[in-house]
Amino acid sequence: MKPDSVIIELSPEFSVGAKQALQNTQLRRNMGKATQTIRAKRATVVGELPNWESLRDAGERIKAETMAHLDVYIERLEKNIQAAGGTVHWASTAAQANEIVTKLIQATKSKHIIKVKSLTTDEIRLNEALEAAGITPIETDLAELIIQLAHEKSSHILVPAIHKNRSEIRELFQKAMHLPDLTDEPKELAAAARTFLREKFMTVKVATSGANFAIAETGSVCVVESEGNGRMCLTLPDVLITVMGIEKILPRWEDLGVFMQLLPRSSTGERMNPYTSIWTGVHPGDGPQEFHIVLLDNGRTQVLGDSVGRQTLHCIRCSACINICPVYERTGGHAYGSVYPGPIGAILTPQLVGTEHAASLPYASSLCGACYDVCPVKINIPEVLVHLRGRVVREKHSHVSGWLDPESIGMSGLGQVFGNRMAYEGAQTMGKLAQWLFVHDGYIENGPGPLGAWTAMRDLQAIPDQTFRQWWRERNEHDDHA
Amino acid sequence: MTTTRNQVLADIRAATARGERPGHQTHSFATDLQAEAALSPSALVHMFAERVSEYKAWVGYSTSAGLSEAIGERLALYGTRYVVPADFPADLVQQLPCVRDEQLSHADIASADGVVSLSALGIAQTGSIVLDAGVGQGRRVLTLLPDYHLCVVYAASIVLTVPEAFERLRASIQERRAPLTFISGPSATSDIELNRVEGVHGPRRLEVIIVDAPGR
Numbered sequence: 001m002k003p004d005s006v007i008i009e010l011s012p013e014f015s016v017g018a019k020q021a022l023q024n025t026q027l028r029r030n031m032g033k034a035t036q037t038i039r040a041k042r043a044t045v046v047g048e049l050p051n052w053e054s055l056r057d058a059g060e061r062i063k064a065e066t067m068a069h070l071d072v073y074i075e076r077l078e079k080n081i082q083a084a085g086g087t088v089h090w091a092s093t094a095a096q097a098n099e100i101v102t103k104l105i106q107a108t109k110s111k112h113i114i115k116v117k118s119l120t121t122d123e124i125r126l127n128e129a130l131e132a133a134g135i136t137p138i139e140t141d142l143a144e145l146i147i148q149l150a151h152e153k154s155s156h157i158l159v160p161a162i163h164k165n166r167s168e169i170r171e172l173f174q175k176a177m178h179l180p181d182l183t184d185e186p187k188e189l190a191a192a193a194r195t196f197l198r199e200k201f202m203t204v205k206v207a208t209s210g211a212n213f214a215i216a217e218t219g220s221v222c223v224v225e226s227e228g229n230g231r232m233c234l235t236l237p238d239v240l241i242t243v244m245g246i247e248k249i250l251p252r253w254e255d256l257g258v259f260m261q262l263l264p265r266s267s268t269g270e271r272m273n274p275y276t277s278i279w280t281g282v283h284p285g286d287g288p289q290e291f292h293i294v295l296l297d298n299g300r301t302q303v304l305g306d307s308v309g310r311q312t313l314h315c316i317r318c319s320a321c322i323n324i325c326p327v328y329e330r331t332g333g334h335a336y337g338s339v340y341p342g343p344i345g346a347i348l349t350p351q352l353v354g355t356e357h358a359a360s361l362p363y364a365s366s367l368c369g370a371c372y373d374v375c376p377v378k379i380n381i382p383e384v385l386v387h388l389r390g391r392v393v394r395e396k397h398s399h400v401s402g403w404l405d406p407e408s409i410g411m412s413g414l415g416q417v418f419g420n421r422m423a424y425e426g427a428q429t430m431g432k433l434a435q436w437l438f439v440h441d442g443y444i445e446n447g448p449g450p451l452g453a454w455t456a457m458r459d460l461q462a463i464p465d466q467t468f469r470q471w472w473r474e475r476n477e478h479d480d481h482a
Numbered sequence: 483m484t485t486t487r488n489q490v491l492a493d494i495r496a497a498t499a500r501g502e503r504p505g506h507q508t509h510s511f512a513t514d515l516q517a518e519a520a521l522s523p524s525a526l527v528h529m530f531a532e533r534v535s536e537y538k539a540w541v542g543y544s545t546s547a548g549l550s551e552a553i554g555e556r557l558a559l560y561g562t563r564y565v566v567p568a569d570f571p572a573d574l575v576q577q578l579p580c581v582r583d584e585q586l587s588h589a590d591i592a593s594a595d596g597v598v599s600l601s602a603l604g605i606a607q608t609g610s611i612v613l614d615a616g617v618g619q620g621r622r623v624l625t626l627l628p629d630y631h632l633c634v635v636y637a638a639s640i641v642l643t644v645p646e647a648f649e650r651l652r653a654s655i656q657e658r659r660a661p662l663t664f665i666s667g668p669s670a671t672s673d674i675e676l677n678r679v680e681g682v683h684g685p686r687r688l689e690v691i692i693v694d695a696p697g698r
Binding site: 030033034037038051067068069070071074075084090091092096140141142143146159161162165166169186187189190191193194197198201202218220226227228229231232234235236246253254256257258260261264268270271272273274275276277278279280281283285286287295297301302304305 | 486487489490491493494495496497498518533537588589592605607608609610615621622623626644645647648649652655656659660661662663664665666667668669670671672673674675676677678679680681682683684685
């Protein structure tokens with residue numbers, strides 16, 4: 001089923017958003033510093049494990065097998081959560097999920113909820129739906145809180161406020177928390193958030209969360225975090241509502257042991273994140289006595305049905321691909337216009353909302369492949385990018401206007417030239433004759449017409465006096481004479 | 483709602499029927515991974531201690547016989563009123579300024595100077611401690627709200643790798659449906675310029691006493 005909500009205000013074109021971002025020098029400094037820090041940390045802890053590559057293989061194989069038998073595992077998960085006292089809900093679309101969550105909260109009469117950071121609830125825009133129903137969601141992750149106080153959008157899946165530096169955060173907290181004397185010392189900023197949120201943790205009776213993993217075999221759900229806000233939300237309230245994409249399932253208990261090695265090292269560059277909570281239904285006398293989980297499709301089954309695109313669902317949201325990406329490092333996350341930025345966003349967003357709504361994203365990459373190298377579950381992001389570019393072009397061609405655009409005409413002309421030996425060699429001769437006006441020292445620095453866009457950034461080597469084909473033929477003739 | 487359930491399941495089946503279906507596995511790919519070379523018991527404890535302290539947690543040692551005294555020394559440093567789980571071993575708390583968690587309110591727990599608990603196991607490779615609501619560990623909120631957590635880890639419970647820990651924890655999940663908490667250092671955040679800063683919502687001070695470490 002088609003998702004009925006676009007992920008976020010999609011920017012009209014990645015290149016437009018990117019151009020804006022590139023003019024913000026503060027942003028570029030913040031991004032450069034943050035991504036360099038995290039890349040170095042990741043490289044150190046990944047280098048520490050001699051079996052890292054086998055771990056990646058295991059991660060990939062577990063995910064591939066899960067996707068192939070998702071129906072079996074999701075029913076098993078449902079059964080085991082129910083057996084442990086939890087309630088399972090299903091949602092095909094974002095609107096359905098929001099409606100389920102809103103009704104559950106309304107039944108408690110609570111006007112506030114505390115939230116564990118969750119991309120899935122960002123994706124379905126749960127906060128907006130709740131606010132429309134008169135319920136105030138309180139983000140409890142430090143970076144999410146910063147974004148919420150600044151009324152901004154996330155720019156990174158792990159650290160949504162990665163584009164903000166400490167002094168910008170200080171200004172925000174000074175105003176929102178009425179702390180005029182607050183310094184920009186990170187420790188003091190963290191302490192301010194602790195005090196600000198403690199009162200909410202102690203009084204609000206309903207929490208929502210996402211899930212990093214859920215184990216079909218045991219019905220257990222797992223949330224991985226750093227600050228302890230997750231533990232607070234998962235243990236203090238009376239009611240817990242978890243929204244989880246259907247692809248987060250792992251078949252067996254021991255599978256989680258693989259991912260708890262892959263995720264922290266790829267994500268924050270730590271041997272282990274400070275806190276991981278794993279719960280199984282309702283635990284009598286310990287934590288929320290009412291537990292609901294909403295299993296969300298919202299476009300995922302469409303992705304599942306595409307044999308090349310399916311691997312996108314293997315993603316464990318670690319953000320290693322984002323941190324390594326030379327494009328992301330320069331543009332930041334907002335240019336992607338989605339809660340999922342960076343390389344993974346460039347393949348996930350167009351598949352979830354349809355390439356027609358995010359046609360520029362598959363092009364937001366130089367195809368350098370660094371993302372593939374660091375991916376802990378070996379998602380071949382460049383392969384999916386190229387696959388989606390093909391889809392964008394095919395969709396364009398399904399309209400008459402698509403056939404008439406200059407790129408399309410040029411490409412089909414090129415196709416004919418490359419497909420025929422005579423035409424190709426003829427074109428080479430023509431090119432040699434035509435290029436003399438533009439060639440300087442063997443390079444074309446300012447190409448004519450559409451070629452100008454290419455040569456604006458790089459030089460093009462001129463067609464040599466003797467082409468490879470001519471050289472090959474003459475070499476054979478020379479050998480025959482010898 | 484049943485119809486939505488059927489719709490999602492039908493969409494999944496339609497999507498997976500198209501692609502190729504790799505064989506249904508009954509074993510985990512996790513078990514295909516090469517086992518780490520074993521460490522001597524003392525090297526194992528040493529690695530655990532070193533990696534816990536890299537998270538800026540204090541690590542000390544004690545014997546079983548001296549444990550009550552060792553705990554007392556640490557508690558004397560930070561306050562006068564601590565909480566312990568309801569089933570915390572009696573011989574350990576007799577001399578200590580501790581209140582048992584007999585249905586304490588959240589406010590009572592939060593206002594304590596700290597909490598003392600036992601643990602299920604330790605993981606050397608990652609410097610992690612796991613709580614599984616077993617003896618002396620209490621409900622989850624107990625080790626969360628106080629600003630100081632003193633955790634007792636028996637040397638014999640320390641394993642080398644994460645998969646070994648999961649193997650041991652299987653029984654806690656399957657037999658008792660226990661809630662699990664993995665703790666690796668004190669509460670921290672990397673949200674400000676991606677540098678790790680200790681101390682957000684969980685206990686800002688974490689201390690670990692390793693009991694009966696071989697060779698000590």
